[in-house]
Amino acid sequence: MKARVTVMPKKTVLDPQGKTVAKAIRHLGMERVTEARVGKVIELEIEGGETNEARRKLEEICRDLLSNPVIEDYRLEIEK
Amino acid sequence: MKARVTVMPKKTVLDPQGKTVAKAIRHLGMERVTEARVGKVIELEIEGGETNEARRKLEEICRDLLSNPVIEDYRLEIEK
Numbered sequence: 001m002k003a004r005v006t007v008m009p010k011k012t013v014l015d016p017q018g019k020t021v022a023k024a025i026r027h028l029g030m031e032r033v034t035e036a037r038v039g040k041v042i043e044l045e046i047e048g049g050e051t052n053e054a055r056r057k058l059e060e061i062c063r064d065l066l067s068n069p070v071i072e073d074y075r076l077e078i079e080k
Numbered sequence: 081m082k083a084r085v086t087v088m089p090k091k092t093v094l095d096p097q098g099k100t101v102a103k104a105i106r107h108l109g110m111e112r113v114t115e116a117r118v119g120k121v122i123e124l125e126i127e128g129g130e131t132n133e134a135r136r137k138l139e140e141i142c143r144d145l146l147s148n149p150v151i152e153d154y155r156l157e158i159e160k
Contacts, residue, residue, distance in 0.1 A: 006121055021122060024145055030137050035125040041086055042101060045115040057110050065104055 001046050002079040003058055007067045008039035042066055050078055081126050082159040083138055087147045088119035122146055130158055 009015045015037050022036035046054065058076055067074040089095045095117050102116035126134065138156055147154040 008121070008123065018122075021146070022124075025124070025141055028141055028145060030126075030134075030141060032127040032134070033124055034127055037123045039121045039123070041088070041119045041121045042098075043088065043117045043119070044102075044105070044113055046110075047112040047114055054110075054112070061105055061108055061110060065108060066101070 001048065001050050001054070003044040003046060004077045004079070005042045005044070005058075005062050005066050006039060006075045006077075007042070007062075007072050008037060008074075010071055010073055013071045039072075050080070081128065081130050081134070083124040083126060084157045084159070085122045085124070085138075085142050085146050086119060086155045086157075087122070087142075087152050088117060088154075090151055090153055093151045119152075130160070 009018070018035070018037040021038060022033050025033045025036065044058075048054070055076075055078065058078070062074045062076050063069060089098070098115070098117040101118055102113050105113045105116065124138075128134070135156075135158065138158070142154045142156055143149060
């Protein structure tokens with residue numbers, strides 16, 4: 001199966017990288033961009049099918065390894 | 081409208097960050113993870129609706145600012 005984890009800074013957290021990207025985009029001529037936020041995405045290839053046990057373990061990994069729950073939210077999507 | 085840009089290292093490009101993440105995940109007890117790739121995601125808030133002009137400009141920004149086409153692929157998704 002495949003899993004995709006998207007980690008974004010929480011809405012309440014300042015995102016200086018996003019602010020810089022938004023400024024750069026406006027500078028390139030797209031003045032209508034009001035906000036940009038930058039996060040990361042981790043794509044995983046996993047042997048075997050989706051089981052409750054695998055999903056539980058993946059949630060644990062998202063929380064403990066891939067994101068910092070104090071300042072980031074994650075979203076876990078599983079394919080197949 | 082909202083736009084989401086996902087930038088991933090090309091399949092043919094070595095991704096040392098991904099390799100480290102895969103190793104760490106296996107170390108945490110999920111040995112079935114065979115590969116991990118790490119990319120970035122940029123979420124944009126844009127005033128006004130989707131137009132051909134806006135999409136064309138966004139593609140340009142993805143290519144010139146948000147990704148490095150030599151080593152990265154991008155995917156642009158537009159909502160609303």
